Amino acid sequence: MTSMILRKGYSMSKSKVIVYDTNKQDMKSIIEDVFVNFPQDVKGKKVLIKPNMLGPFEVERGVTTNPVLIEALVDYLIDCGANIIVGDNPGGQGGGVIAAAKKSGIYQASKGHFENIGTACQLFPMNSRFVKEINVSDAVLDCDILIDLPRFKTHAYAGISGSIKNMFGIVVGPGKAKLHFATPKPDDFHELLVDLYQVRVPDLVIMDGIYAMEGMGPTTGNLKKIDKVLASTDGVALDATMARMMGFDIELIRHILVANERNLGVYKEEDIELVGDASKIEGFELPISYSAEVKATAPKMAGVLDLYKLSTTVPNFCKPENCVKCGECAKSCPVGAITMDPYPVINRKKCISCYCCAELCLRECFEYIDGTQVFETLFSKLQ
Template identity: 30%
Template sequence: MSVILNKCNEYDIVRLEKIFEEAFAELGGIENYISQGTKVLLKANLLMKSDPDSAVVTNPVFVAALTRVVERAGGVVTVADSPGGFYSEKILKNLYTACGYNLIPEMCGAKLNYDASFKKEVYKIGDEVFPFTFITPFFENDIVISVAKLKTHGFTTYTGAVKNLFGLVPGTYKAEYHMRFPDVNVFSDMLVRLCSAAKPTLSFIDGIVGMEGAGPSGGTPRKVGVVIASDNPHHADMVASKIIGLKPEQVPTLGSAINMGICPCSTDEIEIKGNIEEFVINDYKQAIGGMGSMLNNPLLKKASNYIAPRPVFIGSKCVKCGECVRCCPADAITIGKKKPNIDKKKCIRCFCCQELCPKKAVDIKRISFYLG
């Protein structure tokens, strides 16, 4: 079995433990993945300081329940992520507290990572080699499990099992990747290669409450009621994106994986336990900035410089904290008198400013008259 779907409407740790136990059984038995002493990195989505109820981060109860199941099989769990922006022990501490992750060690035996070091390695993927810089816990654990959140995304349309692994790249290094790969399809090729380098053994997607609209941080929580488990991150994403009403061609990471021949073109070719149609939400609100579908349409692609979505700052919400300035890989933002200003010639439309604004003061708008 490749993808397991389970209905779950609340963050109940006991119910979730049962779901994870059943998922492992369907995936061939937990003993095939974890034995006594296996060091397991749970790569959660901890994008930014955020209350778990706002659906920006993987819910801490979801992570704790999975940890309990892994521990019973003998696994030793570390929970880690690198949020956007600076990456330090202090930032991680504040992040865990804001996201409720400080409570995880009270619910299970998981260790939270406070080590902000990282290392560069070269990975052979197919016939080519690619260097990636990853946070230290990635190298110190035997296996990685992607524990993602089901969300829309202003740049990559959707974020789930594969995009979640971008958090293995330490904070400010993410900006470097955005600068090197400003086109969403090329960026997605990079994400798929990064996923091949990270080789997640399993993927779990927290879709109990997902995010719709202006994801990955400015959207609205939406009850989806699903827990997705898979031994293939692309299959997990193919199923999850269908559930929120997206076609594979609208999700650039799926497009990249399909082009690379490592993902089928449709869920029809994926072995699924559970009725996917039972979970599909046809009116799920998508992120305005999602460009996957636009760039796959030749006519719209030609016009993309003119109709491409852009970040727009909302003065009434902005508190001038400067987070957008710090995270902008293109150095395109300056703080003005009333709100931040963007140098439109420099902006590469990565939407990191929208992603990391703590006040939801950055909107993504399609500006039809924009001439750059």
């Protein structure tokens, strides 16, 4: 099989992004309106619904796609005669995929259509600087229509966790750790995200923004009720819209720029036809790893931090009182930097600051600290 690069021609016309207000419209009518504006011929077709199901997080945590949105979409597609599968490959699988789906309410919202899509997969050749092939779920490669359901969230490492980042979930389970290992620098990780997005560009993106996650997403940020659902057939334009609403400088979200360079979507305001209220959210907290202060420090510290493979922001185990010693953080570490003794201990010389440990700890045992402080501690030990 040759690598499938699905290119969409976005250069000739504007991409439409609709921002719905869930206070003014119920979810059923929002979904109906989405399909009026972005028609999909779903009757008799294999439709894969790809939520953000990062792990076994309760719906109240706002980490995973809201079941209210999934249920309304499932109902609509069943009425239209589509053959649907709801599925994801979560990074955190404590208790298994089905248990994670049940805990997040996604299983129940899928009304018998949830599948563990990680059980049937195939090696897929990649056009990528970082990886030659990846294990991709058959459900992703075989579907006629793919509907991407990301969350409106920040991401400590990638800046945002939107449409493009949600497609990281096409990679089956443990393969994700290898990909982090292959891209220890953030810029490389951004490029890899686009490599993965290109494997199967979604046909439609519907983003759950009922609660936004600000700060250090995608699991440990704070929730902010904004009552939005965003929709588009251009995931790049949708991600750019979310990033602007959050208050990001788009130039910092490299995967958006790379996706645009590859003609996968548009990001400039003049290229997007916006419908609805996409105003900047006042006081929205960006990840500290993307703060203006840290970005200003980064070039100065780049040499020394690179030497120790440290980022300007690094995770730190800080809550032994919460820790149940499950070892999930150690298992998720792509470079084996965590040993359990009896609590997790991070080897700073090995750590590549991918934040997987902090993301996948269900007990919020990690904080994020300034990497330069860690460097100073390491340096003082060497003297």
